[in-house]
Amino acid sequence: xxxxxxIKKEIRQFIIExxxxxxxxVKDDTLIFVQGFFDSMGFIxxxxxxxxxxxxxxxDNELMEENFxxxxxxxxxxxxxxx
Amino acid sequence: MNxxxxxxxxxxxxxxxxxxxxxxxxxxxxxxxxSIKLAYYLNEKIGSGQxxxxxxxxxxxxxxxxxxxxxxxxICIPLNPEIEQNNIDFIIEKTQPKxxxxxxxxxxKLEISIDQISETGLLELxxxxxxxxxxxxxxxxxxxxxxxxxxxxxxxxxxxMITHNNIIANSDSIIxxxxxxxxxxxxxxxxxxxxxxxxxxxxxxxxxxQLVFNNNFIFLGSTIKNLAHSQCTGFAGVPSHFQILLRKTxxxxxxEFPYLRYVTQAGGKLHNTFIEEFTKxxxxxxxxxxxxxxxxTARLSYLPPDMLKEKTGSLGKGIPGVELKVVDSKGREVxxxxxxxxxxxxxxxMSGYFNDPEETAxxxxxxxxxxxxxxxxxxxxxxxxxxxxxxxxxxxGKRVSPKEIEEVIAMLPGVIDCSVExxxxxxxxxxxxxxxxxxxxxxxxxAEGIRKFCSTKLSKYKIPGIIDIKKNITFxxxxxxxxxxxxxxx
Numbered sequence: 046x047x048x049x050x051x052i053k054k055e056i057r058q059f060i061i062e063x064x065x066x067x068x069x070x071v072k073d074d075t076l077i078f079v080q081g082f083f084d085s086m087g088f089i090x091x092x093x094x095x096x097x098x099x100x101x102x103x104x105d106n107e108l109m110e111e112n113f114x115x116x117x118x119x120x121x122x123x124x125x126x127x128x
Numbered sequence: 129m130n131x132x133x134x135x136x137x138x139x140x141x142x143x144x145x146x147x148x149x150x151x152x153x154x155x156x157x158x159x160x161x162x163s164i165k166l167a168y169y170l171n172e173k174i175g176s177g178q179x180x181x182x183x184x185x186x187x188x189x190x191x192x193x194x195x196x197x198x199x200x201x202x203i204c205i206p207l208n209p210e211i212e213q214n215n216i217d218f219i220i221e222k223t224q225p226k227x228x229x230x231x232x233x234x235x236x237k238l239e240i241s242i243d244q245i246s247e248t249g250l251l252e253l254x255x256x257x258x259x260x261x262x263x264x265x266x267x268x269x270x271x272x273x274x275x276x277x278x279x280x281x282x283x284x285x286x287x288x289m290i291t292h293n294n295i296i297a298n299s300d301s302i303i304x305x306x307x308x309x310x311x312x313x314x315x316x317x318x319x320x321x322x323x324x325x326x327x328x329x330x331x332x333x334x335x336x337x338q339l340v341f342n343n344n345f346i347f348l349g350s351t352i353k354n355l356a357h358s359q360c361t362g363f364a365g366v367p368s369h370f371q372i373l374l375r376k377t378x379x380x381x382x383x384e385f386p387y388l389r390y391v392t393q394a395g396g397k398l399h400n401t402f403i404e405e406f407t408k409x410x411x412x413x414x415x416x417x418x419x420x421x422x423x424x425t426a427r428l429s430y431l432p433p434d435m436l437k438e439k440t441g442s443l444g445k446g447i448p449g450v451e452l453k454v455v456d457s458k459g460r461e462v463x464x465x466x467x468x469x470x471x472x473x474x475x476x477x478m479s480g481y482f483n484d485p486e487e488t489a490x491x492x493x494x495x496x497x498x499x500x501x502x503x504x505x506x507x508x509x510x511x512x513x514x515x516x517x518x519x520x521x522x523x524x525g526k527r528v529s530p531k532e533i534e535e536v537i538a539m540l541p542g543v544i545d546c547s548v549e550x551x552x553x554x555x556x557x558x559x560x561x562x563x564x565x566x567x568x569x570x571x572x573x574x575a576e577g578i579r580k581f582c583s584t585k586l587s588k589y590k591i592p593g594i595i596d597i598k599k600n601i602t603f604x605x606x607x608x609x610x611x612x613x614x615x616x617x618x
Contacts, residue, residue, distance in 0.1 A: 065583040078344060081210070081233050084589045085346035085524035089555050105377040108349035 052099075052120045059094050060116070063087060073116045088113065095119075101126045130267040131295040132167075132199040135333040136160050147188065148313065148338050148358075154188050156336065159195065165257040166196025166250070174226040176201035179275065181219070181228035181242070183207040186320050186341050189247045191329065192254075193229035194320070198292070201267065204274040205287075206321035209234050210587040215285075216240065219277060223287065223482065269293035275482050276323060278422045279520065279529035287482030288422045297475035298425035299330040301447040305430055306362070306390065306416065310336035313387075315360040317345045317369060317525070324394055327426035328364055345369065346524055346555070352379050359387045366395030367402075368525045368557030374405050376555050381409050390414040394427070396522065397513055400440050407436065419443035419513070423497055425476040428452065429511060442510040443503075450474035454505045459493075464507045467514050471496040521549075524556040526589050533592065536585045537562060537578060542570020548592060560592035573597065 053073060060071050064082050077083045083091065091113065095101050101123060112122040142156035152158065170180070180197050182204055184190040197204040205223060207216065209231055216238060219225075228244045235246065245253065269292040277285040302308070308331055316339050318325030332339055340358045345351050352373075355363065365373075370393060373380040391406070391413060398417070407415050414433035420426050429452060431444030446452040453461050454468040462468040477497045480488035491498055502514045521528045530548035537546040545565040553559035566573050575595035582591045 064588065065580060081237070084210070084587075085344075085526070085556065086559075086589050086591075086593065088346050089524075089553075090593075092555075105352075105379040106349045108347050108377075109353075110344060110347045110350050113347070 049120055049124065052123055053116050055098065056116050056119050056123075059091070063090055071116070075116070076114050077116070078110065078114060091119070095123060099123055099127065129269050129292065129296065130199060130201070131269075131273055131292040131299075131330070132163065132195055133267075134292075134296045134299075135195070135330070139336055142336060144310075144336065144338070146191070146333070146339060148340065150188075154191075159192065161259065162192055162254045163195035163199050165254050165259060166192065167199035167201075169253055169257050170196060170200035170202055170227075174202065177203070177271070178227070179203045179205055179223045179225040181205050181207055181216075181225045181230070183209045183211060183216075183234045183321070184229065184231035184247075185209055185233070185343050186316060186325070187231070189229070189231060189250060190320055193245075193250060194329075197229075198273055201271065203272050206274060206276060206326070208319070208321050208587075210589070211238070212585060212587055213238055214585065218284070223275065267292070269296065270479070272479065276321075276422050279527070279532060286484060286487055289479045289482050290422075290425055291479055294425045294476050294478065295330055297449060298327065298427055299334050301449050301474075301476070302327055302331050302427055303335055304448050305432075306331070306392070308332070308335045308337060308362075312361045312389075313338040313340060313359060314362040314364065315340050315342060315355050315358060316364070317342045317351070318364055318366070322527070323420070323422045323426040324364065324366070345372075348372070348377050348379065352377070352383055355388075356383050356385055360385075361387055361389040363388060363391045365391070365393055366522055366525055367393065367398040368522050370398055370402050370406060371557040372524070372555060374402055374409075375557075385410070385413070388413050390416060390433070392416040392418055392430075394418040394420055396520075397443075403436065403440075417443060419511075421497075421499055423478045423491060423499070424450070424472060424474070425478070427476070428470075428472050428474075428499075431510070435510075439506075439508075439510045442506075442512050445509055445511065446472070446474070450476065452511060453496075454503050454511065462505070465504055467502055467504050470499045470501045470503050470511065472499060473497070521558050521560060523558055523560060523589055528560065528590050530560075533560065533562065533582070533586065533590055536582055537564055539585075540573065540578065540581055542567045542573055551594060553593075559594070560590070561594040561596065562592040563596045563598065565598045 057071055061068055066082050092103050113119055139156045140160050144156055145154050147154040180202050182193050194204055225242055228242050230244050271292055272289045273292045273295055274290050275287040277287050279285045314328050314332055316328055320326050320329055340360055342351055342354055416433055417431040420428045427447055428450055429444045429446055431442055451473045453471050455471055456462050456468050473496050503511050505511050521530055533548045534546045537543055543564055544567050547563045549561055550558040551561045578595050579591055
């Protein structure tokens with residue numbers, strides 16, 4: 046099972062590849078929606094990525110900003126769902 | 129009359145918050161006083177009748193800057209905060225603004241050559257400005273209040289000039305048919321830099337109502353929870369908002385909205401099946417189908433909720449003060465059931481397109497606005513849209529001009545042709561698909577390469593999620609055919 050460091054690395058890689066953001070700008074605690082790296086389309090891609098990569102289905106009531114606002118939040122969400 | 133004075137008539141000392149939950153910091157009195165201070169500052173600094181850019185998400189900053197600009201008699205040019213460098217350069221070049229109000233998100237990514245005021249700059253400025261009362265008894269309401277740029281049939285946006293009187297007339301009509309009062313509180317997912325969102329701000333200011341912001345609709349869990357708990361009486365959306373709420377999630381249907389009195393839907397046709405689904409799930413909530421254009425400040429027609437069943441599929445009749453006709457190519461009214469163009473007359477019709485007499489002459493003829501939308505009228509005078517020029521795709525509720533994206537992709541060496549169309553998407557309702565025809569010498573051009581190039585020229589939501597590359601030189605002719613067919617389909 047992937048550990049936290051690996052998950053964060055994979056999420057960061059995905060964000061950089063899909064948004065073309067400069068790597069130093071995307072830190073673990075960067076608020077990716079507030080800072081404008083991700084928009085609604087990016088969010089859809091993120092949900093699909095999480096589903097394909099980790100086999101996680103996000104329920105409607107989990108579509109909350111606090112679950113996806115940063116790499117830290119996304120990794121915590123994934124770990125919660127995997128355990 | 130200045131529309132600012134119309135909004136705040138009898139509300140100079142109102143302690144109620146415009147945005148609930150702000151403990152008085154967004155009270156009507158506070159907004160009124162601070163807007164006047166800002167207006168005074170602007171008059172001192174640049175005078176009046178000048179253009180001022182405003183780019184921000186919906187926020188107290190937007191509202192304050194917007195109202196201050198209006199009160200000062202200057203002209204506001206509201207912009208999408210996700211605007212690209214080339215587009216803002218174009219607007220600056222075309223309108224020669226003296227100043228801009230920009231949120232941090234905008235200034236961080238764009239290089240802007242004009243004087244600017246940030247969110248913190250605005251607060252400091254207002255704190256330091258001494259109070260001033262500015263009676264404007266002789267203010268001419270025919271002055272331009274704002275210029276809203278819209279992408280239409282061309283990739284180059286047109287600037288719609290809206291006067292103070294336009295805003296007052298349209299707000300009065302909307303308040304009347306939606307029966308808005310000071311007890312109304314609207315859930316705002318629509319941006320204030322477009323006319324539909326702005327009409328929510330205008331009408332609720334006038335009645336002394338309240339606004340609840342939701343700037344990230346796509347977090348559906350949060351959105352539905354907020355809508356249910358914020359005690360909102362109204363919700364306004366474009367078709368994709370309703371499609372997403374009804375199609376993507378059971379949470380919406382299974383939630384209760386005890387305070388929600390009505391919803392409005394405009395910005396394109398929502399299929400009847402969705403309206404039926406909504407009214408079946410929420411029979412106690414009034415559903416208003418509406419139609420309009422930026423050129424009409426916002427609103428032109430509405431269908432009363434009690435006529436929904438009888439006149440299914442209709443966009444209704446003209447709102448109070450607006451006359452609508454369906455005419456043939458010679459301007460004669462067509463008989464019921466026959467297709468013609470919708471034309472409109474009323475005090476809400478724009479004064480013209482900024483610095484574009486040719487386009488203005490096409491749109492405004494003999495006191496009528498030619499909408500470009502084709503429709504039929506039934507014997508009772510109800511209008512049915514037969515085709516709306518599909519020039520705008522709405523990705524998750526955001527407006528995208530396919531032509532703008534086509535132009536960017538066509539800049540790539542080796543691209544012979546490109547068509548951008550909407551494809552159905554489970555969550556976004558509409559998503560973007562680009563069909564790109566590439567010459568034989570450039571067959572190494574990949575979808576990823578195209579997306580990367582787009583990311584340097586376009587905001588993220590405009591980058592097509594699906595890119596279909598036709599790698600064949602002999603396809604160039606066929607490519608044209610594809611585009612032609614797509615256009616016909618649209």
